[in-house]
Amino acid sequence: ATPRCSARQLVREALERYGLNPEDFGQFALCDVVGRPGGVGGGWQGEHLREVGDWERPLVLQELWKPKAGWSRRFEIRRRQDLERAGDGGDDGDSAGEWGRTQPPAPRPEGWWPPGSG
Numbered sequence: 001a002t003p004r005c006s007a008r009q010l011v012r013e014a015l016e017r018y019g020l021n022p023e024d025f026g027q028f029a030l031c032d033v034v035g036r037p038g039g040v041g042g043g044w045q046g047e048h049l050r051e052v053g054d055w056e057r058p059l060v061l062q063e064l065w066k067p068k069a070g071w072s073r074r075f076e077i078r079r080r081q082d083l084e085r086a087g088d089g090g091d092d093g094d095s096a097g098e099w100g101r102t103q104p105p106a107p108r109p110e111g112w113w114p115p116g117s118g
Contacts, residue, residue, distance in 0.1 A: 001059060008054040014077055029083060030058060031076045034067050044072070051083055 001010055007030040016022040035046040052058055058075055067073050 003059040007052040
């Protein structure tokens with residue numbers, strides 16, 4: 001993977017690497033998860049999850065936006081249907097739940113095209 005790779009490309013590569021059909025990439029989304037140590041057994045505990053837009057460049061995000069001290073980021077691949085289900089939980093905003101509110105990918109500016117897309 002290079003900084004020029006889109007989230008969509010990274011999902012396809014991961015599916016292929018783990019023996020899944022890379023053509024099923026549309027069923028999965030790359031998620032940016034911010035958390036910190038302290039989970040069960042002293043492991044990592046995710047606090048906030050955001051779906052990365054298919055056109056976004058995750059390695060650039062990782063380089064430019066560092067979490068605050070004591071926090072860390074990791075990328076996870078999730079089924080889109082699971083993300084949609086989590087967003088339908090009827091959360092009124094008063095309680096964040098385990099992952100916080102799942103954020104949709106940021107919209108593209110009008111007329112914007114990712115570099116190298118055509």
